[in-house]
Amino acid sequence: MNRVPDPTQLIPPHLQDAELIAHLDGELARSDRQRVRSHLESCWDCRTRLGSLQASIEKLIQLRKTLKFPSAYGTDEMRIEQFRSRLMRHAAEASAGVSWWRRAFETVSLSLSTPLQWLTHYRQPALAIFVAACLLVTMFTDVWTPKVSAETVLARVQEYDSAHQASGDRILRSSIQIEKIEPKRDRRRAVEKLTILRDASAGPTVIETEGAAGTSRLVLNRSSLGDALPRALMGAPDLAIPVVQFLAAAHWIPDLSSSEFRKILLDRGSDQSSAKRVGGLFELHFPFAAGHSSTISEAVFVVDARDYAPVRMSLFAAEAGNPVEYRFTRSEFRSEPRTTELARLFSSTETGARPSTSIPDHAAPRTTPLTYLNSSANETEVAVAATLHGTDACLGEEVHIFPMSDGSLLVQGLMDSAPRREAVRRALKSVSGPLTIEIYLPRELKSGTQLLRPPDELSGQESADTRPAAVTTLADLSNQKIPLHDVLYRHFQAAGSQPEETERQVNAFSNEVVTLARQTFLHAWALKRLDREFSPARIAKLKPQVVLEIEKMREDHRRWIATISHRQAQTLGSVIDSGTNTALDTTAALSFDSDTLLRLAQEQNDLIRSLFTTSSRQVEPSASVSRLLSVLKRMGA
Numbered sequence: 001m002n003r004v005p006d007p008t009q010l011i012p013p014h015l016q017d018a019e020l021i022a023h024l025d026g027e028l029a030r031s032d033r034q035r036v037r038s039h040l041e042s043c044w045d046c047r048t049r050l051g052s053l054q055a056s057i058e059k060l061i062q063l064r065k066t067l068k069f070p071s072a073y074g075t076d077e078m079r080i081e082q083f084r085s086r087l088m089r090h091a092a093e094a095s096a097g098v099s100w101w102r103r104a105f106e107t108v109s110l111s112l113s114t115p116l117q118w119l120t121h122y123r124q125p126a127l128a129i130f131v132a133a134c135l136l137v138t139m140f141t142d143v144w145t146p147k148v149s150a151e152t153v154l155a156r157v158q159e160y161d162s163a164h165q166a167s168g169d170r171i172l173r174s175s176i177q178i179e180k181i182e183p184k185r186d187r188r189r190a191v192e193k194l195t196i197l198r199d200a201s202a203g204p205t206v207i208e209t210e211g212a213a214g215t216s217r218l219v220l221n222r223s224s225l226g227d228a229l230p231r232a233l234m235g236a237p238d239l240a241i242p243v244v245q246f247l248a249a250a251h252w253i254p255d256l257s258s259s260e261f262r263k264i265l266l267d268r269g270s271d272q273s274s275a276k277r278v279g280g281l282f283e284l285h286f287p288f289a290a291g292h293s294s295t296i297s298e299a300v301f302v303v304d305a306r307d308y309a310p311v312r313m314s315l316f317a318a319e320a321g322n323p324v325e326y327r328f329t330r331s332e333f334r335s336e337p338r339t340t341e342l343a344r345l346f347s348s349t350e351t352g353a354r355p356s357t358s359i360p361d362h363a364a365p366r367t368t369p370l371t372y373l374n375s376s377a378n379e380t381e382v383a384v385a386a387t388l389h390g391t392d393a394c395l396g397e398e399v400h401i402f403p404m405s406d407g408s409l410l411v412q413g414l415m416d417s418a419p420r421r422e423a424v425r426r427a428l429k430s431v432s433g434p435l436t437i438e439i440y441l442p443r444e445l446k447s448g449t450q451l452l453r454p455p456d457e458l459s460g461q462e463s464a465d466t467r468p469a470a471v472t473t474l475a476d477l478s479n480q481k482i483p484l485h486d487v488l489y490r491h492f493q494a495a496g497s498q499p500e501e502t503e504r505q506v507n508a509f510s511n512e513v514v515t516l517a518r519q520t521f522l523h524a525w526a527l528k529r530l531d532r533e534f535s536p537a538r539i540a541k542l543k544p545q546v547v548l549e550i551e552k553m554r555e556d557h558r559r560w561i562a563t564i565s566h567r568q569a570q571t572l573g574s575v576i577d578s579g580t581n582t583a584l585d586t587t588a589a590l591s592f593d594s595d596t597l598l599r600l601a602q603e604q605n606d607l608i609r610s611l612f613t614t615s616s617r618q619v620e621p622s623a624s625v626s627r628l629l630s631v632l633k634r635m636g637a
Contacts, residue, residue, distance in 0.1 A: 015039055015046045018091050020053055021084075150273040150284040154301075156308040157258040166335060172198045174255055175332035181325040193331070194254045199338065207254070240319050243326060246294030249436045256310035256330050261301055264315075266444060267437070268292065268299070269422060280305050289422075293429055293437075295319070309333070368405045371455045375403040377538040380433035382546050384409060385533065387427050389553050394529065395522040399424070399439065400454050401533070408434035412452055415439055455533075482510060483624075484576070484611050491575050510612040513571060517608035520564045520635075524601035527557040528594045561597060565635040568604075572632075576625055597635065604631045 015023075015036060022028050023036045040047050166172035178191040197206040250263045269289025276283050284301040288294070300314040312329040384401050385394075388411075393399045399413030411428060415421045421439050428437055440451075485506060492505040534550045592600070607628040 014043065015049075016091060017049070017053065018087055020046070020050050021087065024050070024054065024057070148275050148277070148282070150275040150286065153275055153282050153284055153303055153308065154258050154262070157303055157310060160308045160310075161257045161259070164333075164335070166198050169338045170199075170335045171338050172335055173332060174198075174330065176254060176256060177329045177331045178254075179327045179329070181327060182319075182322065183325070184322050191326075195332070196253070196255055205253070240295065240317060240324070242294045243296060243315060243317055245436070246296065249438065254328070256313055256328060258310070261299075261310075261313060264299055268296075269425065271418075277305060281311060282308075291429070369402040369410060369452055369455065370405060372403075372533060372535065372538060375455075375538070376541055377403075377534055379542070379546050380431065380435065381409055382534070382542070382549055383431045383433070384411060384428065384435065385530075386549055386553060387431055388424070389526075389556070391424050391427050393424050394526040395519075396525070398451070400452070402452060402455050404436075406434075408436060410436045410438065410452075412438040413440075414445075414451060415441065417441075482612050482614055484510075487576060509571075509575065513568065513612050514608055516564050516568050516571070517605045520561055520568070521601040521605040523557045523560045523564070524594070524598045527554060527561075528598050530554055530557070531594045558597075561601065561635060565604075565632050569629065569632045572625070572629065592635075600631055600635050604628060604635070607631065 019028070019032070019036055023033070023040075028036060040050065164172070173195060175193060175195040177193050179188060180191050181188045192209055195208040197208070246267070247264070250267060252263050253260050265286055268286060269292055270287050272287050274285045276285075282303040282305050284303065286299045286301070288296045288298060295317045296315050297318070298316045300316070302311045302313070303309065304311055310330055312327060314328070315326045317324050317326065381401055381403065388394050388399060388401075393413075397413060397415060399411065399415070402410040402412060404410055415424070418441060421441065424439060425437055428435065445451075488506045488509060489502055492502045492509075493499075497505065530550065530553055539547055539550065607624055611624050611628070
């Protein structure tokens with residue numbers, strides 16, 4: 001009797017008798033034959049039944065041989081067909097009592113038996129395929145996740161700000177709440193609430209402060225906006241001094257507009273940024289350079305994803321070794337009519353006017369730069385000058401040290417490349433003392449940002465042609481020939497070089513000579529700047545060891561002038577035969593004053609340019625060479 005498979009079992013169902021017999025007769029299809037064979041290999045019950053069927057068939061055959069059947073039974077083929085028909089009918093009767101869902105389960109089980117058997121025999125390949133599929137899903141999941149750059153979001157914020165400027169006879173009111181969050185102490189404190197009022201005329205800006213020190217009001221014009229933050233936060237000791245100094249140096253107005261936030265990013269020492277969407281907000285992350293002087297590690301700007309309105313800004317810093325978050329949250333932003341009271345506020349044009357202020361009377365005045373004539377040098381200024389000297393920032397680059405009225409120092413200037421600026425900044429971080437660094441790139445100079453005049457005021461005491469140019473001068477190797485081209489060509493051609501190689505040697509020699517002349521002039525100029533910056537009157541109160549550092553910088557420039565002059569003389573003497581005595585005085589450069597050395601360096605630079613660069617002037621080569629060697633002789637070697 002056939003055994004009905006149990007649908008509650010997870011293993012494949014047992015084979016039916018008809019399948020076993022068809023298997024013995026070799027009448028199964030190819031797919032069924034493989035399935036039955038695999039099942040028999042793993043099922044003892046079915047193998048036992050298969051053996052019983054074989055034994056029964058053998059007994060039936062043996063019994064049939066002993067019987068004599070009447071002719072009514074027909075031939076052997078007919079009897080076999082009748083036997084199979086009875087078996088099939090028996091199987092149909094057995095399955096008639098099974099419900100339709102059980103038959104469906106049997107069908108599904110049979111269809112799944114082959115994959116399950118494959119997984120059983122090939123477990124490791126199946127696991128490898130599963131892991132690879134998971135990795136592919138993980139790698140390409142971000143393809144369906146929308147991404148946006150931080151710079152793109154900031155550009156959209158700028159469009160939002162432009163569309164919400166004060167217009168007509170209305171005032172733009174913007175309020176931010178400043179909080180200090182200390183994760184380790186699980187403490188969160190409100191520091192200040194600042195309200196900024198702006199009108200469409202771009203006149204004075206009103207800043208109202210509400211905090212522990214009371215309510216105050218500042219009326220600042222455009223020239224005093226750089227002092228907005230330290231004056232507005234005078235009653236907020238919870239803000240770390242390095243953070244306030246950094247924001248003040250950036251001239252940051254306590255507002256969450258995109259233009260003000262970009263001021264903070266200018267001096268962070270890193271170009272990395274990232275953006276991600278969290279719900280209905282965009283979070284923009286801008287890391288700071290490691291060990292930044294402000295102790296800030298990262299600035300985070302949060303923007304509404306619907307209209308790109310600024311929501312808050314966070315500055316993550318360190319205070320006494322513990323992480324601290326200073327959070328600036330916009331609590332109010334609206335345009336309101338210009339009332340009589342508000343008009344009275346904006347009518348004041350005096351910087352720091354306080355119509356209803358409670359700022360203490362001992363508020364510090366605005367910090368202003370001093371000149372060398374009305375200030376004295378200190379040890380920090382000497383250390384900064386030595387650092388700039390060590391990085392060669394004193395050779396032609398417009399970087400100056402400004403003594404400030406509050407006793408601090410300001411290093412301000414302009415550099416051509418970001419890597420060069422970053423190298424100078426890193427070097428200046430090693431200097432201890434109150435120091436502010438404002439070094440800009442040409443593209444960062446915007447309207448309203450101006451470089452201060454040099455503190456030594458050379459513009460009124462030196463002629464313009466003695467200043468070093470902003471770019472390095474190289475020989476102009478155009479189609480025109482330099483005055484000494486033929487002399488140089490004959491010298492290098494004597495070695496048997498090809499014409500192209502000879503021209504290359506002439507060009508290389510000319511560029512080398514012009515570069516050496518330029519370096520000599522830059523060292524002479526730096527020596528003159530040192531004399532003005534550290535005049536006897538300014539260093540009178542310095543310690544002897546500090547004065548010795550200044551003398552070391554002077555001697556360094558003099559040695560470079562002598563060394564380069566010696567190299568110039570050797571280079572020219574090896575190529576040009578002037579017919580004059582070129583013996584050099586080895587002590588002259590160390591005995592001349594800075595004015596004489598600067599004048600000689602300027603003269604040799606002009607002579608080199610007239611001989612080794614193209615010019616519209618007529619030059620007598622022999623006379624100019626003789627004069628050049630004479631100047632080099634006077635400068636020493």
